Amino acid sequence: MKTLLASSRARRALEEEREAAKQAADAAIAKVNSPTVSSDAQKPASSDPTTSKLPLGEAHAEEQYARNAAAKAVGSASRPQMAFVETDLSHFATTTNADAFFDLSYEPVLAEMIALIVATEGPVLDAVLARRISRAHGWQRTGSRIVERVEEVARKCCKTSEEEVGTFYWPETTAPGSTVLWRPPADEQQRAIDEVCAEELRSLATLVFDPTKGEEWTLVQMARQLGLMKLRAASRPRLEAAIRAITA
Template identity: 40%
Template sequence: MATVDAAAEYVPYAPVDYPVYRETDPAQAVEGVSPDQFFESAYTPILQDMISHVVNEEGPVLDSVLARRIARAHGWVCTGARIRDRVDQVARAHFSSHDEEQLGTFFWPTHLPPEASPSFRRPGDDDSMRSLTEVCLQELAALVSEMQAKGHVADALIQAVAREAGVSKLAHAGRLRIEKAVRHCGE
């Protein structure tokens, strides 16, 4: 009768610990959300606290996403140019930013230097899915590097990055975004 050394074959399950991205509610950071006062200078400290909450929890975060999050917290369905400009003005006064051609500006949380390469944050739940255009190039490049380290190359690399990012159907624009991140890794 053959025996097997169970201890030698046992490989313990080690959960993978990935950074997670979750949407946050800026209204949780303040008391007194007031759509009527949004454009008043006296409201700037409340707006600043809301913006800080989103940028520090979700950042690097795209300017349009930040403006949308702030608008929704005020009960607005649409995010018009005046709202975007007001949010942008307050955010630029308090956070480092990085402009990406054709996308917009990403605001960086205070705990992460703008020259840092952030880890890719996978969606924490179904409500926290981001499109590839909502992920800064540095963060997407980190996912590319991770997939390259797992042996993915060429088209398999593109597909692996898309899958890990939660993209179920990769459109042409998404493919181009991933290819740009691959080039960024090579620089």
């Protein structure tokens, strides 16, 4: 009975979070479509590679946020869950400057990119955030200096939570530790288990949990949702912790 009550409460919390997500997406889209949004043209990038470039315009940032929020919004019978969507950073193509990456004057550009990624994908793991920023600057590898630079800027503008797998950066509108809906991958944008925060794993456990089945069955269902063909021993502890959290 205690297990059933815990599962029921968690499901109600998920439904409330879905409705809040839909409302947030609608509001973001309405803001983008509002005539009050600036439509100033983006200034062309400087040809001088040593000069830091202007950050992305607010209209573009809000438009990207709205599009990703809409893609994740819940409400249709055909897609009863939110979907995980990677951030489209193409609007930053004319403002990124790899040569200025470590310059203090370039920090506003990095901060804006980080804020958009966290708003779209958050809670997002530090390693994933650094990888997104690195790829946007044309680097195939994400070295320690890049990771440290991204972390330095991200900690100034984002809330965090700490786990054994690393630091998770949270959207401005979501308090660390609060309920996070499970977001299945969209368009095969699969995430590793370690890239999903504990709160979202608990939501996944709640989604597939069946009190008539055993823990092993729940683990298999969670692994399938995560896109894993086989559940390895190294992947089990975080999933087991999520199951214990909703059944304790």
